[in-house]
Structure formats: structure tokens, C-alpha cells
Amino acid sequence: MRDSRLGTPHTIELPSGRVSYHERGTGPPIVFVHGYLVNANIWRKVVPLLSDHFRCLTPDWPLGSHLTPVNRDADLSPPGIARMIADFIEALQLRDVILFGNDSGGAYSQLAAANHPERIGSLVLASCETPDCTWPPTPGGFPLLKRTAVHPLTYRALYQVLRAPTAWRWRNTYGWLAKYPIDRLTMRSYVDPVLNSSAIRYDGRKAISSVDERFTRSAATSLTTTFGKPIHLIWASADRVFPLAGARRYADSLGASLRTVGDSYTYLTEDQPELTAALLTEAVNR
Template sequence: MNDWRDTRLGEPREVRLPSGTVRYHDRGSGPIIVFAHGYLVNANLWRKVVPALAQDFRCIAPDLPLGSHTVPMRRDADLSPPGIARVLADLLEALDLRDVTLVGNDSGGAYSQLVAVHHPERLGRLVLSSCETPEDTWPPTPGGFGLLKATAANPLTYRALYQVLRVPRTWRWHNTYGWLAKYPIEAEAMNSYVRPVIDRADIRVDGRKAIGAVSERYVQDAAHRLVREAPVPIHFVWAAEDRVFPLDHARRYAADLDAKLHTVADSYTYVSEDQPEATARLIASCATA
């Protein structure tokens, strides 16, 4: 297991929620930004962005139970998309956070859309960053990520799928992280992403439940309601060279939502890994708009 978290994320803490214990990091003061990562990464995804934002904002970066966490959830926890959205909503409530800017990247953006639809009470705005739109499958088709859900049907195939990630050169394959991060991610962070699901059966239980339950219908339903009801202002921060979530999809979705679309040059999906300074500036502008 690798439980390393970058010290730049701030103080490590834990909160007990109805579905289980969630670890999170808390740094800075001021208006609140909560970060939602996607599958098989953790709070370290934001390690380069938080330091630039913490001068003016309170930054909360949880480890969501998506395969790279280190504290397993309750065995009966609902980790379907509505269940993960509930985890995020429960986190906001437990910490008594209000007028929150929720930033979701990759499938974290999909979960964040469900939060905005079903639990908008504590949100001030939503920032969608290179994530599922109504035109994307979940898991996304580009890169072959559909295999992740298919192998989750059986614990043996699920465990076998991830053993290849023991070898660092596989981290740059297009169907692992190569189409998500344009530039290589340092080994310490990568090990924190891949070792929990490789090494721990209890973490694999959570990962299987989460990825096995995803479906594009959740995003499509949420998008329909976001367009119709507009519960919170929405902003887009998108990788200009995204290989997984096409920029054209984001443009059409932003137009439907009457939302402003910002692009991050020289980046793939993980904009906070590839271009952290530009990403931090854009998130700050969205949080104060």
C-alpha cells in the first residue's frame, strides 16, 4: 500500500460519514474549493494546484473511494454514482461547508454533476474539468477504458487487470494513464494511485463497486436537469488536447448550459498534472466569478 500524500495538500484529516471514513486534506482560508478526482487517483491529483490557490481559498481535497484510497468504506456502502455523490454531499455537510466551489475532473466531474442536481444546497458553483458530458460514455470509450467496467464483474478478473501496473513503463500506455496525462507523472504520485488497488483486497472491493456501477445514463439524466433547472452557476476548464473527453463535446455542453468554457493548452485530461499554474488561475477566476 502507498499512503503517501504530498504535504502541499495541507493538513491530513479524517471524517466519519454514513458510508464510512473519508480522509481529506485541508489547506488555506477564505472561500471554499472542494476538489473531486476520478477513478484510480486520489487527492494527490491536486498537489500542484492547491499551493497556488491556498493563498486566497480554503482548499479541501478528499480521497474518494475510487480505488486509490487507503481507508476502505463500510461493506454495505453504496458506491454507485448516486452513492459517491452522496459521499461528497455528506462530506460538505459534516464539515459544514457552504457556498462551495466544487471542482470535478475526469469521473470526478461526473459525480460532481450528480451532486449539483441532487444535493445543491451547499454549492455556490460547479467547475467541470475534462470529464463526462452527455455525449460521452462512462467509462469513456477512447483509450479502451470500457474494459475497467467489464472486468469489475468478477473479483479475479478485476484483480488480474491491475497487476500490470506493477511495472512503471505501463503507466504511459494509452489505456492506463498515457491518454490522461500528457507528461509523465512522478513515481511517488503514481505509486499512490496504483498500489492500493494492486495490494489490498478491501480497496479492490470498493473499486469494483464503484467502477462496476457507472453508466452514461447518470450523466445524461443529470445534464438534462442541469440544463432545465440551472441549480448553480457552471464553468468549464477543459484540456485543449484532451484525448478522452473531446473538446467539441465540452463546447456543445457548455453552450447548452450557457456556461463559459476555458481551455488549458498543452494538456490532456489531468490538467492539474500537466499545467497546474494555468489550471489554478482558471479555477480561481471561476471561484470568484
């Protein structure tokens, strides 16, 4: 269920529960934060391109496509996930971490950097929520994910369409996130947990039901005024969910660099892994 290119599998016990992760490479640590309804496999193409120079750590965060549920009482609100990211970094005694977030993983990364900056050396945001965005983002119809999470039955019913591979390319599933079709084995790793496990659905429902743009806008204020560490933006120039214009405004307010990736949608490491790896390396080595 996890690509061998991610490296060696591990598990770690955090206050919120057990988290699985993979590790590959040596050098400055990069902690990757994926978005909702994907897992560490979203990094399978980019890790081999970075692992000669970086220590790549790719956790499965409890966002609906993970395999091991966290504690039943775990806080999976945006501040709770940010705390989990900080706990992961602390448990491994990492320092000067490059925190790389994509899609809603970028939103959680902003909160982690704003609220728990002690061990974070730089923040890299790749096609994700900005202060201009709602959370979930409005383009593509993603607010439906939050609305149906109010009850276990509506939440479960919503995802039944993912049993049919033809639905994977709809705009409100993965079609506006990956420009090109994702291979079937990877897609099964994304959709099977939420389809087949009530415990995983419980985690995913807790996470998506609590997202709100007030969290990212508050984090953006802190990052602008008090973070004081390098921030870099890498963005799909044709992103249909997180418009480039919002990224430009956000980069200006942060005093951050902005690099663009063509021929890609939100999942930059899926559509253009080589260019994304090169831009990430260039950004953090400036």
C-alpha cells in the same frame, strides 16, 4: 503517501464510512473530486497556488486509490458517491462550496450538484464526462475497466500490469490522461492500493462496475433546467479522452463559460497547474 503540499490531514466519519482528506488555506471553500484510480495527490500542484485565497479540501474518494476502505455495505454507485460528496460537505458545515471535478470526478460532481445542490455555490468541471460521452469513456479503451469488474478475479488480474512502471504510460492506463509522465512516488500512491489491498479492490470494483452514462445524462438535464447556479468548464484543448467539441456543446446547453488549457491532457492540474489555478480563480470570481 500524500504530498505535504495538500496541507493538514484529517479523517471524517460519514454514513458510508471513514474518509480521509487534507485541508489547506482560508477563504471560500473548494471541494475537489478526483476520478477513478487516483487520489488527493492529483491536486498536489494546484492547492499551493489556490490556498492563499481559498480553503482547499481534498478528500480521497473510494475509487481504488484510497487507503481506508469505506463500510462494506456503502453505496458506491454514481448516486451513492454523489450522496457521499454531499454528506462530506454537510458534515463540515460548508456553504457556497465551489465543487471542482476532474475526469470521472467531474461526472460525480455533476450528480452531486444536480441531486444535492443545497450547499453548492458553483460547479467547475475540468475535462470530464459530458452528455456526448459514454461512462467509462470509449477513447483509450477504458470500458474494459467496467467489463472486468464483474468478478473479483478478472478485476484483480487486469491491474497486475500496473506493477511495471512502463505500463503507466499506456493509453488505457494513464498515458492518455496525463500528457507528461507523473513522478514515481505519486504513481505508487495511485496503483499500490488496488494492487495490494483486497478491501480497496472491493471498493474500486463496486464503484467502476456501476458507472453508466445514463446517470450523467440525467444530471445534465437537471443542471440545464433547475440548478440555477454558475457552472464553468475548464478543458484541455488536446484532450484525447473527453473531446473539446463535446465540451463546447455542453457549455452551450448549460449556458456555462468554457476556458481551454493547452499542452495538457485530461489531468489539467498535473500537466498545467498554474494555468488551471488561474482559470479556476478567474471563473469563480467573475
